[in-house]
Amino acid sequence: MDAVTLEAKGICVDFPGVKALDHVDFQLVSGEIHALVGANGAGKSTLMKVLAGIYSGYRGEVRLDGRTVELRTPAAAQHLGIQIVYQEVDQALVPDLSAAENMLLDELGNPGRLWVNWRRMYRRAEELKRQLHIDFDVRIPVSRLTLAQKQLVLIARALHSRCRILLLDEPTAPLSSAETQTLFDLCRVLVKEGHMSVVFISHRLSEVLQICDRYTVLHNGRFAAGGPITPQTTAGELVAHMLGTGMESARSRVFHPADGELLSVRSLSSRDGSVREISLTVRRGEIVGLAGLVGAGKSEVCKALFGLLPRSAGDILLDGRPVNPRSPAEAVALGIGLVPEERRKQGLFLGENVSFNLGAASLKKWSRLSFLSHKKLKQNAHAQAAALGIKAPSLQQRIEFLSGGNQQKAVVGKWLAADCRLYVFDEPTKGVDVGAKFELLRVMMELAQTGCGVLYASADPGELLQIADRIYVLYSGRIAAELAAACTCEDEIMYYAVGGTAPFFPPGQSGKEEPS
């Protein structure tokens, strides 16, 4: 009955400098919905991609129905009936083609076919449509579908080929609760009628508990826990596994008494609904953390403050005066600096040298009568490079040749030179090495000491606990909790970040109170 369909043993994947997966074991029973959970960067997506044949360089053994199989190419995985639906649906779809064509896109690549049989194509699309209970016209272009509908198109594409194992990478993240429910119903039908197995990644633990039969928890690329989901399984239990044990991080900053409000945001909402009724304050000399999972709206809050996200409601008060930044240029004029999430795309001028990059946000200061003074620019660069510990062979070096950590320091340095009042950091430690991470945290603390306000968004609660004074936890665009960093812990932050609503009790104190 509970035959193991797929068994992965000792899977290892190395990325440069990181062990993305370290001897992970994974078992999938036929006819089950299996949850794969873990914090950001735990290796969930990597494991999915190994099973889908994306990483040809994995080590370890995968057995399908007891036979060893090699999943070295996507085609090999598909041939064995393993299909994947990625989180970024738009990357896998051709927006100008009809839904039907997108469903059968894999056939376009088949050799030896010259003519397109439209009748056959639409007939097959209608079949898939019935199977998936799709209620939209398959002849309209994909660009006119909603996100949930696009996802269905991709699931239909997976079903069109022989599909035994369906991998869904965070399918519910962009969906509304009604759409999520529809997707769950569909999964149950597929498992029951189609005799398929579904692997399901989600950060929303309530969903996992609701729909899945068994779970596997990954932590830092390792297998952390696994087992069946019973009515006794609680979210707190999963969170404890996700965070691992013995993760006490020493708080390296003493609480700093702040003097007066610098920034006050009142029920801010964005037009696209990614930020909803956010209210927060940042005092002078205070580091305020924004916690939350990827997609919870941290970046969006930062962007809204920086004039990049159109606001539909709410007020922003800076130094007690209402301000209305509509573009980054206006925000910079107000004294707000943003260290953006994607430094190569949004923060750096890769073709320019280090010294220009360090002066880019304050060019007016380095020029006289519009003429840029290279001497002043260089002096500024020397000062910032020394303050931040930027290691470069020369400041005339193009910045694209520096390491990620040094590049990120340069982005921060750009704003230091601009003398901002409020510094907004959006995931500044993403993709930088440990040493650089430490120095970035130090810079933030120094900024706070000089009386600036720092708003620090990070998906890593450990880092926030190290240096923040207060932490706001975001969950799907809203503030789920406001916590004083001195009297909270990673578990509590994670609990609210995955949608916990009841007051938090550390595991062990409250486990018995759950209904059984």
Next chain:
Amino acid sequence: MNFIRLKKSVPGFCMDWAAVIALVVAVVAFSLLRGGSFLSSVNAVNILRSMSITTIFAIGATITMAPGGFDMSACTLATVSSFLFASLFLWFALPLWLSVILTVVLTMGLYLLTMFLILVCCVPDMLATCALMFVHQGLGLWWTGGGAVSAGMPTSWGAAPIRTSWTETALSIGASPWCILIMLSCVAFAFVFLQYTRHGRCLYAMGGNHIAAAYSGIPVKKYRFLAGMLTAVMIAVAAIVVCSRNSAAQISGCDSYLMPSLAAVFVGRSVGGAEKPNALGTLVGAALVAVLENGLTQMGVVYYVLPAVKGGVLALALVAAYGPRQRPAHSTTS
């Protein structure tokens, strides 16, 4: 390790200076083959004169392309400007200085339409200016009544023109040494502006990474507008030179300068390892085209085969500039 060779390798050096090397090789080769008839001051002035108009257009294109813009309609707009200049000077008999200033101002006014489509309507540059090519063609001919504007011809509403012939001064604009001096001052202005002013560096910052520029607080729309307006000035200047050299504003008189001027910018892009449209590179690119044209004609290559030879050499220069270049981001970290 996080650094890079500071010294470029020999092939890298050749790539960076490919356009200059090609120019030098062409000059040396033609000098050896044709001797005094190529290598003479008279011929040098000839070459400079023949490249002047292309270069001014190319400088305009350089300023537009610095912030990542593009303008297909520059030369059709120039045709309109030349109509305006000729009609202001001949039909209304305005003094030369006033005709020039009015032409520049009116061209900038017409360029507002381009800026409107690009900045307000957010149409991609290439598509917006493609559409405007046709608008300019129709607009210009509507103004002239469907014909060229030359001395002695009646106005579009049938009246006799106030001034019946070009003056000596007006015609000298398009002749050497004036056209050469105008070209050189345009190059010098663009070089100083793009290289040494804050505004120029902001334009390059936008061209390098538009999002990062906006995120750094650079008012990107204002700067794109500034670049457009400067381009309009270059277009107007070039149009006046064309008009003066032809002693008439001809139908489609400027249209054929588009491709050579774009070629000059693209060839010049890599000069000195700049990797961005730059004024001196553009000058080198335009000079390369002019030297080839001049030398090949002297070599007796028939005029109708000339474009093929010219295009072939240009393609080689472009291959050197763009082609099998190692991508530094991957090849230099070790």
